Ligand SMILES: Nc1ncnc2c1ncn2[C@@H]1O[C@H](COP(=O)(O)OP(=O)(O)OP(=O)(O)O)[C@@H](O)[C@H]1O
């Protein structure tokens with residue numbers, strides 16, 4: 019193949035798309051639809067993730083320190099370092115019982131007066147460690163490790179909530195994955211049919227190409243290119259539509275849910291991932307779909 | 319050089335199309351292959367082009383040993399053979415010159431070479447003035463010459479014409495034969511497949527006669543058609 023053939027390939031592919039305009043258009047639309055569904059699932063899941071990220075960051079383990087242990091700054095520091103060394107721990111905060119007490123009173127507001135008489139020496143609270151976890155998958159292992167430390171009397175964690183969050187996240191990943199697989203197969207089928215049609219309408223040309231000694235690669239190329247062009251066209255259009263769907267449908271819908279409204283992810287920050295997802299679908303489906311349909315016509 | 323050595327061809331449905339065929343055609347020869355319908359003439363072309371595989375025996379075509387030929391080499395084998403099919407097989411949506419240029423383009427020739435070569439070949443077959451016409455606008459004889467130009471354009475070592483005089487009147491048949499003889503004089507090996515006994519008689523060339531998949535005579539000049547029965 020030489021440079022002179024490039025013009026032939028491109029012309030040939032566009033001619034093929036034009037001749038089969040209806041089918042080409044149909045496959046572009048189907049591909050756009052598939053991309054939009056995948057894209058919408060992705061954008062929704064990013065928003066749920068961003069909301070869950072907030073929830074996750076609020077999840078902490080509160081470990082109460084046995085009163086036997088010293089309260090001087092050196093032992094505080096040593097204790098914090100010891101906890102930090104546990105894998106999965108993001109940050110540790112040492113909270114004295116006095117701080118905890120005043121926080122508690124503040125949280126009671128007007129009813130804070132009930133706590134009168136428990137201040138100072140009579141403070142029933144204990145010094146505590148507030149431990150934040152980087153990834154909630156590691157929540158239970160950190161929780162176990164901390165509870166086994168001799169300095170720790172007991173602890174309070176929100177394992178139930180964490181488990182719920184974990185299962186939501188896993189379900190979402192799985193649903194996303196299967197939607198992707200399913201729609202990729204649908205798109206593959208559609209593209210390969212379009213190319214099959216294109217090849218069928220040009221089977222005489224292909225036959226002549228074979229007889230005058232064109233290599234299979236040469237014959238295949240314009241059709242693969244056609245598939246890729248359909249993929250690229252669909253990717254561009256799908257991105258535009260996706261932006262409309264997100265701004266005018268998804269965001270207003272998500273904002274209705276009050277708990278989600280302050281964690282909405284801006285479209286721009288997901289644009290690159292979307293381009294990558296759509297582009298990969300478009301290119302792979304376009305190339306593989308057409309390559310699949312060609313084999314039959316290359317015999318003889 | 320084309321060599322068939324004890325070649326058999328059995329089609330999967332049980333038809334024995336060729337039963338031990340042997341012949342050798344040197345570079346630059348002009349050969350007629352004749353025989354009644356079903357004798358196996360087209361089968362020989364299919365084997366030459368590797369459209370079909372022979373069942374046994376040995377075939378060599380322009381230095382390609384077909385017994386050992388890998389699939390990836392088939393296009394190159396075919397580039398060494400120009401075929402004029404009985405039904406021409408032109409592309410209706412392309413003009414005469416596009417049809418001829420197409421054969422060059424799809425084997426990767428560059429545009430400059432194509433622009434120079436196509437008018438020359440159309441001149442050789444006497445169709446320079448029809449280069450912008452579509453096949454539908456041409457007579458049968460003219461279409462055949464387009465097919466011949468396309469077969470010639472990549473400068474193959476061998477030209478094969480399947481029934482080149484089948485669809486045209488005697489005057490045109492003569493013309494096309496004379497063209498093939500001219501091409502042969504320029505050094506190309508020519509094989510003509512035909513039923514037309516008169517045509518064969520008119521030219522004093524080598525004739526290989528087939529019947530029931532066997533060669534019943536291989537003579538140069540003074541050939542007796544009656545042998546075919
Ligand atoms: N693809 C095939 N499958 C099975 N049998 C075939 C096939 N092609 C040809 N034949 C058989 O092989 C024999 C030789 O056929 P071939 O086409 O070579 O004859 P031919 O000499 O070219 O005849 P014609 O002059 O009619 O074109 C015939 O009996 C034919 O029916």
Ligand SMILES: [Mg+2]
Nearest residue numbers: 356359360361
């Ligand atoms: Mg035949």
